Amino acid sequence: MLEITEGSLAVAEAVRLCRPQVIAAYPITPQTHIVEALADMVANCKLDADYITVESEFSALSACLGASAAGSRTYSATTSQGLALMFEVCFNVAGMRLPIIMTIANRALGAPLSIWNDQQDSISLRDSGWLQFYAEDNQEATDLHYIAYRVCEDPAVALPAFVCFDGFILSHTYEPVEQLNQADVDKYLPKFAPKERLDAADPISFGMYATPEYYHEFRYAHDKALKDSAAVIKKAGEEFKKLFGRDYGAMVEGYLLDDAETVIVAMGSICGTTKDAIDEMRATGKKVGLLKVRVFRPFPSEELSKALAGAKRIAVLDKNISLGSKGALALEIRDALYGSRVSVFGYIIGLGGRDVRKKDIKEIVALAEKGQGDIFYGLRKEVL
Amino acid sequence: MVNKDLELFDCGHRACGGCGAALAARLVLKGAGTNTIVVSATGCMEVFSTPYPETAWKVPWIHSLFENASAVASGVVASLQKQGRTEKVIVMGGDGATFDIGMLCISGAFERGHDLTYICYDNEAYMNTGIQRSGATPYDASTTTSPAGSCSFGNKRPKKDMPQILAAHGAPYVATASIAYPMDLMQKVEKAINTPGPCYVQLHAPCCTGWGFEGEQTVAIAKLAIETGLWVNYEMIDGKVTKVKKVVRKPVEEYLKTQKRFRHLFKPKRQDAEIAAIQAIADKNAEKYGIDIKLKKE
Numbered sequence: 001m002l003e004i005t006e007g008s009l010a011v012a013e014a015v016r017l018c019r020p021q022v023i024a025a026y027p028i029t030p031q032t033h034i035v036e037a038l039a040d041m042v043a044n045c046k047l048d049a050d051y052i053t054v055e056s057e058f059s060a061l062s063a064c065l066g067a068s069a070a071g072s073r074t075y076s077a078t079t080s081q082g083l084a085l086m087f088e089v090c091f092n093v094a095g096m097r098l099p100i101i102m103t104i105a106n107r108a109l110g111a112p113l114s115i116w117n118d119q120q121d122s123i124s125l126r127d128s129g130w131l132q133f134y135a136e137d138n139q140e141a142t143d144l145h146y147i148a149y150r151v152c153e154d155p156a157v158a159l160p161a162f163v164c165f166d167g168f169i170l171s172h173t174y175e176p177v178e179q180l181n182q183a184d185v186d187k188y189l190p191k192f193a194p195k196e197r198l199d200a201a202d203p204i205s206f207g208m209y210a211t212p213e214y215y216h217e218f219r220y221a222h223d224k225a226l227k228d229s230a231a232v233i234k235k236a237g238e239e240f241k242k243l244f245g246r247d248y249g250a251m252v253e254g255y256l257l258d259d260a261e262t263v264i265v266a267m268g269s270i271c272g273t274t275k276d277a278i279d280e281m282r283a284t285g286k287k288v289g290l291l292k293v294r295v296f297r298p299f300p301s302e303e304l305s306k307a308l309a310g311a312k313r314i315a316v317l318d319k320n321i322s323l324g325s326k327g328a329l330a331l332e333i334r335d336a337l338y339g340s341r342v343s344v345f346g347y348i349i350g351l352g353g354r355d356v357r358k359k360d361i362k363e364i365v366a367l368a369e370k371g372q373g374d375i376f377y378g379l380r381k382e383v384l
Numbered sequence: 385m386v387n388k389d390l391e392l393f394d395c396g397h398r399a400c401g402g403c404g405a406a407l408a409a410r411l412v413l414k415g416a417g418t419n420t421i422v423v424s425a426t427g428c429m430e431v432f433s434t435p436y437p438e439t440a441w442k443v444p445w446i447h448s449l450f451e452n453a454s455a456v457a458s459g460v461v462a463s464l465q466k467q468g469r470t471e472k473v474i475v476m477g478g479d480g481a482t483f484d485i486g487m488l489c490i491s492g493a494f495e496r497g498h499d500l501t502y503i504c505y506d507n508e509a510y511m512n513t514g515i516q517r518s519g520a521t522p523y524d525a526s527t528t529t530s531p532a533g534s535c536s537f538g539n540k541r542p543k544k545d546m547p548q549i550l551a552a553h554g555a556p557y558v559a560t561a562s563i564a565y566p567m568d569l570m571q572k573v574e575k576a577i578n579t580p581g582p583c584y585v586q587l588h589a590p591c592c593t594g595w596g597f598e599g600e601q602t603v604a605i606a607k608l609a610i611e612t613g614l615w616v617n618y619e620m621i622d623g624k625v626t627k628v629k630k631v632v633r634k635p636v637e638e639y640l641k642t643q644k645r646f647r648h649l650f651k652p653k654r655q656d657a658e659i660a661a662i663q664a665i666a667d668k669n670a671e672k673y674g675i676d677i678k679l680k681k682e
Binding site: 022024055059070202 | 421
């Protein structure tokens with residue numbers, strides 16, 4: 001049933017339907033509406049979960065770690081500084097191969113303090129070994145939670161995931177979202193039954209230390225599982241389409257790509273604005289298309305290079321920057337296209353909530369056509 | 385009832401000969417029994433007991449990070465309750481993990497009232513990284529970050545009073561114990577895990593490497609700490625001290641002289657004022673907890 005609802009509330013409802021048994025969370029803007037909604041569900045017996053009101057985000061993820069190791073499906077949500085505070089636990093959770101799902105309402109990182117949107121927070125944890133999904137709209141943000149649990153709890157994957165959606169732009173925006181019902185979700189998402197858990201009847205040790213004789217292989221196995229999860233994502237996405245009609249089988253998604261000379265590559269809510277800008281540019285005869293990256297980890301190099309093979313030039317939009325270098329997505333796309341003759345131009349856009357409009361997308365396409373890239377787009381020179 | 389013959393902490397671990405912490409782990413598990421899940425903080429005990437792929441723990445055991453053991457344990461407790469399971473959850477942390485870096489997480493877990501027992505094996509410094517001072521290091525102890533020198537007598541502050549801090553959180557059961565009194569230690573652990581809510585037990589666990597004494601002296605030195613009043617074994621129920629180990633007190637010098645970390649108080653010359661200051665700490669402990677046994681005059 002289609003319902004007009006706030007992004008955070010739509011996500012909270014999807015999380016409820018996934019039946020997490022332990023939730024641990026800490027308030028932080030713009031994520032808080034999700035965990036408030038979940039607390040309300042628990043208080044009104046609409047969700048049978050233990051809700052741990054921790055004293056920090058660091059403890060939120062640590063509590064999820066313990067609960068997951070003890071055999072419960074767990075959930076948390078955070079953003080920005082909260083995610084930064086979880087940094088150490090993030091690497092730990094992934095290394096211990098625990099399938100915790102965490103929603104990230106993407107927000108900039110201080111200093112200077114900013115509560116507004118960009119994707120620096122989750123991108124800064126790209127090396128932590130979690131899967132990373134990015135949603136274009138609230139329907140996708142909602143659905144990706146089912147996909148994430150399904151993929152991550154697959155014994156072949158056994159890894160955690162961020163489901164990222166842009167703070168405020170999506171989290172606080174009302175959009176029509178179609179929610180699944182409990183019976184359908186139960187069909188799609190089986191009960192969490194990990195092969196190993198903390199259990200007095202069968203004692204095992206979790207989180208031992210590894211000497212140089214073993215550590216290297218642990219990391220290899222982790223990396224392999226993350227890369228191999230691509231096939232599991234594809235399968236989970238296809239099955240979701242079969243049951244519910246919406247297709248998440250591919251890790252990247254093209255819009256008017258076939259004859260496109262200039263292809264914009266982007267992640268998150270900016271894809272919606274970009275599609276509108278493309279429609280207007282197409283009306284004036286410009287052959288422009290979009291490649292949306294839905295899954296950033298594992299990075300879909302193969303799908304991406306296939307989809308971009310016909311393009312003359314690529315304009316990559318990054319709502320993040322690896323300071324001293326370039327935007328994370330542009331760097332990875334250059335790597336994926338290495339050896340091809342396609343020109344890749346990177347644009348740092350929309351940091352700390354700077355609005356990016358259709359006219360900006362058009363201007364970026366014009367810059368790419370002139371061969372001008374690797375720039376901070378839209379600088380206000382008067383305040384520099 | 386405590387089963388003294390139960391061995392749940394296996395031999396073959398990598399602790400130093402005479403390690404007080406290894407003895408503490410063994411005694412704690414005798415007190416806790418098989419229906420126990422242990423959450424360890426990073427530290428000596430974690431490292432010497434679990435070099436992959438070997439483990440000394442015959443109960444389910446998990447280690448995540450240095451400072452988050454109580455938060456991890458909160459999650460384990462929540463998960464067990466949701467599943468209707470009955471295992472008891474014990475956290476094991478050294479004094480660095482407890483007094484310093486993990487204190488936020490401990491405070492959170494205790495404030496939330498999670499049903500867990502936090503056990504601090506207190507060897508009075510960061511031993512795993514090479515004997516640096518912590519909030520549990522006693523006054524005047526020389527460590528690698530509080531070295532005694534020509535213008536320093538070592539650690540400048542007395543121990544932080546962690547048991548009081550956790551009692552102030554409303555912990556229903558708080559106790560101190562020593563590896564020198566194993567029956568008392570095991571009984572306190574048993575009592576703690578069977579008391580609903582967050583409980584705290586702080587164990588005095590001498591470290592031969594860090595304190596500078598021969599490994600066969602561990603128990604004797606732990607006993608001297610009690611006999612001099614520098615360590616007090618007591619129990620607090622709902623914030624009130626209900627049981628104290630009483631002693632005929634010896635001068636603190638007898639304890640200090642046994643360890644290299646205090647040798648600068650005696651060599652190259654005897655530091656009477658410093659020894660008197662440490663004696664004053666013991667006297668204060670004795671008065672606060674009423675540990676002195678008064679001998680009848682003949």
